[in-house]
Every structure is written in structure tokens, then in C-alpha cells.
Amino acid sequence: MNTRLTCDVVVIGAGMTGAACALYAARAGLDVTVVDRGPVAGGTTGAGEGNLLVSDKEPGAELELALLSNRLWAELAEETGERAETGRMIEYEAKGGLVVASSEQGLAALTDLAAGQRLAGVVAEQVPADRLRDLEPHLAPGLAGGVYYPQDSQVMPALAAAHLLRVSGARLLTGRTVTEVLRTADGSVRGIRTGHGDIHAPAVVNAAGTWGGEVAALAGVSLPVLPRRGFVLVTEPLPRRVRHKVYSADYVADVASDSASLQTSPVVEGTAAGPILIGASRERVGFDRSFSLPVVRALAEGAVRLFPFLSEVRALRTYAGFRPYMPDHLPAIGPDPRVPGLFHACGHEGAGIGLATGTGHLIAQALGGKAPETDLAPFRPDRFEEEAA
Amino acid sequence: MRTELAVVGAGPAGLAASLAAAARGVHVTLIDAAEDAGGQFYRQPAAGLGARRPRALHHQWRTWERLRDGLAASSTVRHLTGHHVWCVERNSASSGASGRSERSAAFGVHALLGRFQDEPVTVHADAVLLATGGYEKVLPFPGWTLPGVVTAGGAQAMLKGGLVVPGRTAVVAGTGPLLLPVATGLAAAGVQVAALVESADPKGLVRRLPALAAKLPEAAGYASRLLRHRVPFMAGHTVVEAHGEDRLEAVTVAALDPAGRVRPGTGRRIPCDTLAVGHGMLPHTDLAETLGCRVDGVNVQVDDEQRTDVPGVWAAGETTGIGGAALALAEGHIAGRSIAARLQGTAPDPREWAAAASSRTRLRQFFAAVDSVCAPPAHWTEQVTDDTVVCRCEEVRAGTVREAVHGLGAGDLRTVKLLTRAGMGWCQGRVCGPAVAGLAGCDLTPTRRPFARPVPLGVLARTDHPAEADHTTEEGPS
Numbered sequence: 001m002n003t004r005l006t007c008d009v010v011v012i013g014a015g016m017t018g019a020a021c022a023l024y025a026a027r028a029g030l031d032v033t034v035v036d037r038g039p040v041a042g043g044t045t046g047a048g049e050g051n052l053l054v055s056d057k058e059p060g061a062e063l064e065l066a067l068l069s070n071r072l073w074a075e076l077a078e079e080t081g082e083r084a085e086t087g088r089m090i091e092y093e094a095k096g097g098l099v100v101a102s103s104e105q106g107l108a109a110l111t112d113l114a115a116g117q118r119l120a121g122v123v124a125e126q127v128p129a130d131r132l133r134d135l136e137p138h139l140a141p142g143l144a145g146g147v148y149y150p151q152d153s154q155v156m157p158a159l160a161a162a163h164l165l166r167v168s169g170a171r172l173l174t175g176r177t178v179t180e181v182l183r184t185a186d187g188s189v190r191g192i193r194t195g196h197g198d199i200h201a202p203a204v205v206n207a208a209g210t211w212g213g214e215v216a217a218l219a220g221v222s223l224p225v226l227p228r229r230g231f232v233l234v235t236e237p238l239p240r241r242v243r244h245k246v247y248s249a250d251y252v253a254d255v256a257s258d259s260a261s262l263q264t265s266p267v268v269e270g271t272a273a274g275p276i277l278i279g280a281s282r283e284r285v286g287f288d289r290s291f292s293l294p295v296v297r298a299l300a301e302g303a304v305r306l307f308p309f310l311s312e313v314r315a316l317r318t319y320a321g322f323r324p325y326m327p328d329h330l331p332a333i334g335p336d337p338r339v340p341g342l343f344h345a346c347g348h349e350g351a352g353i354g355l356a357t358g359t360g361h362l363i364a365q366a367l368g369g370k371a372p373e374t375d376l377a378p379f380r381p382d383r384f385e386e387e388a389a
Numbered sequence: 390m391r392t393e394l395a396v397v398g399a400g401p402a403g404l405a406a407s408l409a410a411a412a413r414g415v416h417v418t419l420i421d422a423a424e425d426a427g428g429q430f431y432r433q434p435a436a437g438l439g440a441r442r443p444r445a446l447h448h449q450w451r452t453w454e455r456l457r458d459g460l461a462a463s464s465t466v467r468h469l470t471g472h473h474v475w476c477v478e479r480n481s482a483s484s485g486a487s488g489r490s491e492r493s494a495a496f497g498v499h500a501l502l503g504r505f506q507d508e509p510v511t512v513h514a515d516a517v518l519l520a521t522g523g524y525e526k527v528l529p530f531p532g533w534t535l536p537g538v539v540t541a542g543g544a545q546a547m548l549k550g551g552l553v554v555p556g557r558t559a560v561v562a563g564t565g566p567l568l569l570p571v572a573t574g575l576a577a578a579g580v581q582v583a584a585l586v587e588s589a590d591p592k593g594l595v596r597r598l599p600a601l602a603a604k605l606p607e608a609a610g611y612a613s614r615l616l617r618h619r620v621p622f623m624a625g626h627t628v629v630e631a632h633g634e635d636r637l638e639a640v641t642v643a644a645l646d647p648a649g650r651v652r653p654g655t656g657r658r659i660p661c662d663t664l665a666v667g668h669g670m671l672p673h674t675d676l677a678e679t680l681g682c683r684v685d686g687v688n689v690q691v692d693d694e695q696r697t698d699v700p701g702v703w704a705a706g707e708t709t710g711i712g713g714a715a716l717a718l719a720e721g722h723i724a725g726r727s728i729a730a731r732l733q734g735t736a737p738d739p740r741e742w743a744a745a746a747s748s749r750t751r752l753r754q755f756f757a758a759v760d761s762v763c764a765p766p767a768h769w770t771e772q773v774t775d776d777t778v779v780c781r782c783e784e785v786r787a788g789t790v791r792e793a794v795h796g797l798g799a800g801d802l803r804t805v806k807l808l809t810r811a812g813m814g815w816c817q818g819r820v821c822g823p824a825v826a827g828l829a830g831c832d833l834t835p836t837r838r839p840f841a842r843p844v845p846l847g848v849l850a851r852t853d854h855p856a857e858a859d860h861t862t863e864e865g866p867s
Binding site: 040046158159166175237293296301 | 476813
């Protein structure tokens with residue numbers, strides 16, 4: 001059935017970022033339609049762990065966005081929806097993160113990082129080796145020390161996307177593939193075309209995550225978003241034995257790495273529902289979904305090294321997802337100067353759930369013509385064009 | 390440290406393939422989770438039970454004897470019992486099944502053994518046959534989680550494997566050819582079968598008579614046994630609710646209209662302490678999915694030689710489509726011969742298995758006809774109340790699934806799972822998948838399950854995975 005709709009803004013992508021953009025845009029008084037070719041949370045949102053982290057970011061624009069997002073997540077969690085607190089519906093948990101170093105050298109680097117983060121406003125508490133088990137009783141012996149980050153939090157990402165979309169009141173059209181970004185004679189956006197008809201709007205937000213490059217191409221611009229594959233291992237449900245998000249200090253280096261080859265560093269966390277989630281691997285292998293036993297073995301090995309009790313625990317499942325990766329590891333957020341009316345909100349790599357609220361908030365400000373609260377210059381969507389030129 | 394052919398599953402398909410390949414000189418390792426060969430169909434009473442006449446519970450006993458004796462006599466089939474295969478890994482360096490070279494094996498078949506399934510074993514093989522069988526489909530209805538409600542196949546397994554009957558008065562219900570042997574088997578074992586409730590429309594059965602005629606003698610045999618045990622046969626009916634406080638006390642059975650809706654006012658209460666219910670079977674496709682084999686609908690796709698589209702991987706039996714033991718034997722036989730030829734680097738001559746091929750054709754037609762008649766009622770979800778538990782592992786109710794679809798924008802099994810946890814538990818959606826798909830109004834698509842069964846992280850983490858010793862030099866259990 002063909003439909004024709006008119007609204008203020010079309011958000012392409014019903015994942016976490018699209019949901020947050022829809023929420024804040026609707027709260028700014030805009031009439032929002034969200035379209036997705038699949039269901040809600042069908043892309044990377046449904047394949048992630050739901051990290052809201054400040055601990056893994058070096059001082060700079062991304063950390064600023066993370067701190068803003070962190071505050072907004074906490075505010076959202078306290079809101080009360082139709083039935084229950086939003087925080088409970090989306091399994092929000094301000095559980096804190098614990099980064100551990102296995103060597104003195106690693107600890108020195110971690111301590112330096114934490115010092116810089118503190119200056120940027122992060123709460124980071126040094127944890128000496130003999131106090132690590134106060135925080136995590138089941139940690140392996142022999143670690144050099146760590147840093148505790150109480151601001152690190154978690155949500156269940158698919159629930160978060162679905163509930164924020166519902167709370168937003170935005171029109172949600174799933175199962176609709178965008179085939180064209182419609183433009184006026186002067187080149188500015190006037191809507192989108194889908195297999196089910198056109199939707200007219202003076203603004204379009206590209207929140208297509210890892211597929212954001214394809215949407216940008218429909219509008220005639222390039223946006224270098226590439227997939228960076230990651231596997232997650234999920235264990236049988238257990239009584240809470242891992243209290244925080246616990247990861248090795250190597251993780252920060254892996255996140256920032258530009259290598260295409262496989263990197264794994266152990267990231268272990270318990271969930272409200274019981275299973276323990278184990279990450280994190282990073283590979284640039286395109287959109288290859290095939291299962292890789294060696295990667296999953298490496299994840300298990302890292303996790304058992306941090307928490308020896310996990311050796312006896314069974315993995316029930318594992319799945320892969322594709323982080324939307326951009327060459328400088330920063331997302332594209334804000335208006336695209338090349339196409340008036342086109343906004344981007346994608347390319348958050350592995351931090352998209354955490355950065356979604358800040359991104360949505362800034363996009364809503366930009367849509368409303370306000371000066372954004374945070375400088376968007378580092379996230380400019382056309383920043384790679386200049387480099388190429 | 391390797392075998393030429395690893396056969397996963399020692400049911401009819403796996404046994405037939407192993408013997409056919411071994412007879413042509415192939416070294417076979419037959420891997421199965423059970424302690425005895427036979428699979429579900431030829432499930433044997435545990436040795437300790439001292440059954441005097443196990444054949445009384447079985448059909449085609451002679452076929453079974455031939456397979457059993459063939460396996461015992463074979464010096465080239467090594468049967469690994471109690472091995473739970475959790476993953477078949479394709480080694481990237483090799484393409485498989487192109488000759489007996491000294492190259493590294495194309496596949497690693499990873500299994501767990503021991504009482505706690507925590508000891509890892511890997512069998513390296515040049516070729517793999519997936520004969521992983523099928524499992525029962527059960528759709529939910531109010532009261533289906535009460536003690537006393539068992540699956541039809543479960544009731545049969547209790548009879549065949551434990552020589553026990555599940556209760557005194559039973560109703561056998563659902564749809565499909567499995568219900569007949571279950572009802573007659575229970576009746577013969579002394580259970581009073583109060584009703585055999587088949588949802589298929591009796592007119593549909595009659596219309597399909599020509600296609601079903603192939604199996605008429607067998608069906609006639611069941612009919613006479615039903616008659617002898619005075620089992621009332623209710624076609625075009627369905628169980629709408631199971632009643633009981635702490636356990637099953639009765640079921641309500643109602644008539645269906647031609648559209649597959651329950652006719653109002655036709656409900657009838659039948660007291661019973663056992664309800665054996667089944668709605669057909671589904672293929673086990675986890676290992677095939679992970680290997681990257683094409684799965685069409687719910688069946689692993691194979692060619693005339695039973696080859697999947699992944700070089701070196703064959704599939705036979707229920708995993709390629711539900712069709713019973715006779716079809717599994719035919720497919721297994723063809724697969725075994727094809728594998729033997731291909732491992733020797735030659736193309737097989739299909740004329741050699743013409744008889745098996747023609748029974749394969751006939752049986753596939755027959756089961757296609759059965760499938761078109763024996764379907765759950767079209768509107769079965771209307772009977773599922775919002776408070777009916779759908780996913781038993783995670784205790785997710787039908788209302789929660791409906792809310793995820795209508796209120797939160799879920800449109801497929803994966804999203805429903807993410808938003809409700811239905812299918813995230815121990816069974817990984819094997820049981821609730823069809824129910825959730827029905828309630829969500831979407832297709833039952835195979836879920837990716839890279840671990841065909843739960844694996845201890847310590848096993849995954851081990852880099853020194855012990856390999857099975859070369860079966861040409863070592864005998865006995867490892």
C-alpha cells in the first residue's frame with residue numbers, strides 16, 4: 001500500500017541512535033517519522049552489550065559527548081513511563097566499570113589515562129592490587145591494579161531503543177527500505193522515497209549506523225562508514241558474581257587501533273537478567289557474518305584469565321555484530337553542509353548505545369536551528385572530504 | 390589423528406551412510422550423543438532393564454538388526470558413543486573431500502563427553518555427513534506446562550527407552566503421523582487411551598488418499614490396533630486446554646471448522662492423567678547453519694547425491710526434511726555411496742543406488758502429502774491466552790510476545806527474542822520458536838546457534854584441544 005506522509009523530520013534507522021534522535025526531536029516539538037528496512041533494533045543495536053562508558057575514552061570530543069550522554073541517560077532512567085520507570089524498562093544499571101592492568105607497565109599507562117580523564121570531568125578512582133577483590137571478589141589473583149569508574153553504566157540496548165521510540169511518540173514505520181533521498185531543484189532535502197511510498201519532510205536524519213554510508217550515498221554524498229566485526233559470548237544465567245563491567249587495560253588500545261586484523265581483549269560483565277556477557281573482538285572483515293571459532297576461543301580465554309571461575313560456566317550462545325567504524329574513530333553528527341536538510345547521526349563504532357542520548361540531544365538542537373551545546377566541529381560529516389582533496 | 394568421514398548422528402540415516410561408505414573402503418567415525426546406536430527411531434531399552442522383547446515396540450525390526458549387526462561387524466566404522474557434538478568447524482585452508490591426501494583435514498568435529506559433558510574431543514575429517522535428525526514441535530495452549538503433559542515423542546521414548554508408561558489414562562493429541570504409533574504403543578502397554586485427537590480435517594485425509602495409499606498397509610495396521618484397543622479417533626479436533634491444580638486432571642477437546650477455528654460450544658472435557666501432544670517435527674540444522682550450508686525454510690538443502698552446497702558436507706535424514714526412518718535410510722545409503730566415490734576422487738554412478746533413489750522420491754512425495762494434511766489448526770494462536778507461558782526456559786508469556794510485536798515494533802523472531810527474552814534460555818528457542826513465530830505472525834526462520842549445545846568456557850579457552858587418536862591404530866573408548 002502506498003502512503004504519502006508529511007512531517008518535520010524523517011529519521012532513517014530504528015536502532016538506538018535513531019530512537020534517541022526521534023525522542024529529543026519530538027520533545028523539541030517536531031513531528032517525527034522513523035523508518036527502517038528491518039524491525040526495531042535490527043542492526044548493530046541488537047548485537048551489542050549496551051555499554052554507557054566513559055572509562056574507555058581518551059580526553060577529547062568523544063569523551064565530552066560521553067559525559068553529556070551519561071547525564072542524559074541517568075535523567076531518562078529516572079523518568080516514569082506509562083507503566084514503570086524508564087530505567088527499569090530498559091534495564092538501566094549504573095554499575096560502574098573496573099579497568100584492570102596485569103603488569104606494572106600497563107598500570108602506569110592506565111594511571112596516566114585516568115589522570116587526563118579526571119581533568120575532563122570523569123570520576124576515576126585508583127584501586128591498588130590488594131583492593132581489587134573488594135570490588136570483584138572473583139577476580140584472578142596477581143593483577144597489578146586498576147581504576148574504578150563509577151559513571152560507567154549499562155542498558156539492554158534493544159529494549160532501550162524500542163522503549164525510547166515508544167516514549168517519543170514518533171511514527172514508526174518498520175520493514176520499509178529507503179530507496180531515494182528526495183531533493184529540490186536547489187539540492188536541499190525534501191523527503192525520502194520508500195518501497196511503500198514517499199515521506200515528505202524538510203529534514204532527514206541518517207541514523208543508519210553501519211549502513212550510514214549507503215544512506216549518505218542516496219543523498220549523493222560520501223560518508224566513510226565501515227563495518228568492524230565483533231563477537232559477543234553469552235553464558236548461562238548465573239547469580240550475580242561479576243558486579244561491574246570489568247575489562248583489561250589493553251581494551252583502550254584495541255579500541256583506538258587502526259589495524260584491520262583481529263584484536264581481542266577481555267571485557268566481562270554480569271547482566272540484570274543473569275547471563276554474563278563476554279567481549280570484545282574487533283576485525284575489519286566486511287559484512288561477513290560467518291562464525292569464527294578462533295575468535296570466540298580467544299574471547300573465552302581472555303575472560304577465564306580475568307575470572308577463573310568462568311572456566312566451569314557454559315556459553316549458551318554467541319553472535320556477531322558490525323560496529324559502524326569511521327577512519328578517525330569519531331562519529332558523524334550534525335548537518336551536512338553539502339546537502340541542506342541532511343543530518344548525520346552515525347558512525348559511533350562500539351560506543352553508539354552510550355553516545356546515543358547526547359547525539360540525539362545535539363541533533364534535536366541542530367534541527368531546531370539552535371547552537372548545539374557541544375562543539376560539533378570534530379564530528380563534521382564532511383571532514384574526510386577535505387583530507388581526500 | 391583423523392578419519393576420512395565423520396558421521397554426526399547414529400540414527401537410521403547415519404547408520405545407513407556409515408555402512409554404505411565403509412563397505413566401499415572409507416574409514417568412518419560415527420559420532421552420537423547416545424550410549425547406543427539407533428537414534429530416536431531405533432531407540433533401545435537401556436541394557437540394565439533386561440528387556441525380553443524390545444522388538445515388540447518397534448517396526449522394521451529386521452532393518453534394525455541388519456544395521457546393528459553391520460555396525461558390530463565393521464572394522465572400518467568406529468562408533469563414538471556419548472559424544473555431544475557442539476560445533477563442526479571448517480578449516481579454511483582446505484576445501485574438503487577431494488582425495489586422500491596428507492593435507493590437514495578439512496573439518497574439525499568438536500564434541501563434549503563425560504557425565505558433565507565437559508571433556509573436549511575433536512575428530513578431524515575430510516568429509517562430514519550431518520545426520521542430526523529432528524525434534525518435536527509442540528505448540529502451546531493453556532495448561533500445557535502442567536505435569537502430566539508430555540510430548541508425543543517423549544511418551545514414545547519413555548516406552549522404548551525406559552519401558553515405562555507415563556500414566557494410566559492418556560489422551561494423545563496434536564497432528565502428524567507420530568500420533569498413531571504413540572497411541573497404539575501406549576494402548577498395547579496397558580494405558581487406557583481415552584482419545585486420539587488429530588487436528589487434520591478428515592476430508593483432507595480422504596482427498597489425499599491416493600498419495601497416502603503408499604503407506605496404506607501400515608496405516609491399516611494402526612487402524613486395526615486402535616480398534617482393538619477401543620481408542621476413539623477424533624479427526625478435525627484439537628485440545629484447547631489442559632486442566633489441573635498440581636498436575637493434569639483433564640483436557641478440553643473441541644471441534645475445528647474447515648478454516649481451522651475452534652467451533653464454539655463443541656468443547657468436551659475428557660479426564661486423563663497424561664496428555665501426549667505433538668505437532669510434527671522440525672529438523673536439527675544448527676551444525677549445518679554454522680558451516681554455512683544453505684537452509685531453505687527449515688530444511689538443509691541437498692542435491693541428488695545428498696550433498697549440501699558446502700564442499701565436503703553431506704546431509705541425510707530428517708535434517709534435510711522430515712520424512713521418517715525409511716526415507717532417512719534411503720538418503721543415508723545414497724550419501725554413503727556418494728561420499729565413498731567423491732573421497733576417492735571419482736564421480737559416483739547414480740544407477741548404483743537407483744532403488745534407494747526411487748524410494749526416496751516416493752517417500753518425499755508421501756510426506757509432502759502428509760504435511761499438507763497434517764497441519765496444526767490455522768488459527769491455533771487464538772486459543773493461547775495472554776498468560777500462557779510460551780518460552781518455558783525464560784518464562785515468557787504470550788501477552789509479552791504480543792506486546793513486543795504490537796507495541797514495540799518487533800517483526801521477526803530475533804527482535805521478539807531481544808525484547809522479551811523468549812528463546813534466550815537453555816533450549817535457545819528450539820522449543821518455543823514455532824510458537825513465538827505463530828504469535829508474532831512471522832515465518833519460522835532458523836536461528837543461528839553456533840553452539841549446538843552449551844560449551845564450558847574452559848573448553849572453549851583451551852588451545853590444546855585433544856584430538857581423537859587415529860582410528861586405524863587405536864581401538865576402544867578414549
